[in-house]
Amino acid sequence: MTNTAISIENLHKKYLLKHTTNKRYGSLRDDISDATRKILNKIRHPSMANSNAVNIEEFWALNGINLEIKEGEKLGIIGRNGAGKSTLLKVISRIIEPTKGRISLNGRVSSLLEVGTGFHPELSGRENIFLNGAILGMSKKEIRQKFDEIVDFAEVEKFLDTPVKHYSSGMYVRLAFAVASSLDPEILIIDEVLAVGDARFQKKCLGKMGDASKSGKTILFVSHSMPTIASLCDRAILLDRGKIVSDGLPSETILNYYNNGLTTPGMVTYLDKGPGDELVRLRSARVKRNDGLNQATNDIMVNEDVLLEMTFEVLQDSDVDFVPNYNCFTASGECAFYCHDTAKQKLKKGTYISTCLIPANFLNATTYFIGFAISSYYPNIRVHFYDENCLSFNVEDPIEGVITRPNTGIPIPGAIRPNLQWTFEKQ
Structure with missing residues (x-):
């Protein structure tokens, strides 16, 4: 049991x-x-x-949370900013006390909630490993045994005797994660700190978390990356205004997040700054049918074209070639495709609209999450913005809402189901 x-x-x-x-x-x-x-x-x-x-x-x-998490369960926690996600983790980690209610923990807990929590800026990386390890409950003998493993994972050997106040945010989070994950706890609690690291280190951390889950450890993971939640977790809860409004399989909870008005399926508009930098910013994004009506939607049929539209503003004249990018994931976390505009253009200051057409009979019947980005590649690769889970839309088959293999009733697998060209001849 x-x-x-x-x-x-x-x-x-x-x-x-x-x-x-x-x-x-x-x-x-x-x-x-x-x-x-x-x-x-x-x-x-x-x-x-x-x-x-x-x-x-x-x-x-937090307003009346009731939750039971089994040993070895990988629980994802999602919700918009201010929903109570980080507060819940801090209460579970005993960083802050609840106003009322009861929490029972069965096992040693390791938390990674904020970059560099427990680090002293004037101490070196070496000294902070021992300090942070002690704060997390490790003995000096245990820290010594795992010291080389921590340093190797964090990739900070060259800066080990440098005060951490001189570390970049990426070095901070690498070292903090390395120490926290080396504790070998029964319960591992992680907030959205992995977003600070680069893509390679994020993959390394997710691999470490995957190994921890396979060994029977309980994991609580807060993230705004729906594909990561879907691929890493076996259960997810959705918080809104301090309450659990959905609890179930990650794919079901993610769909509730997008379909219950907690985000804006089909269209998003940034009234303030929007994602971006000093050169270019995202102003809006839409999913549309190719029917000439110019209306946003989050429901598309398999046999309909899909238009992905991005409105962005170039803030100043420059010699940068801006390249729009679109990243498409399924609710299970599978990457359906990545594409970018091959026509690199030097754009003057002003507002522009980039549109990408996905042809009919290309996508399978499922829910897709679209990330919108602008990059440049010369003289160096630079991502000016990437709104990872900007929009979602559902693709349905016009016949009973499900695509099936002929005469079987079994859904066709895969993220795409293209209508390819075939030839047939007798030899």
């Missing part, structure tokens, strides 16, 4: 938000309302009794 690694009952976490008011003019109704609020705040929070310019608001980061 499978044992429980983590049991969470009626978990709540409340924060008190202080708002300073600098209002000069107001109506009589506003003055009466403010005076009443101040009196109530003084009764509820006596320590603020002498503050006349502060209003206090209760914010429930």
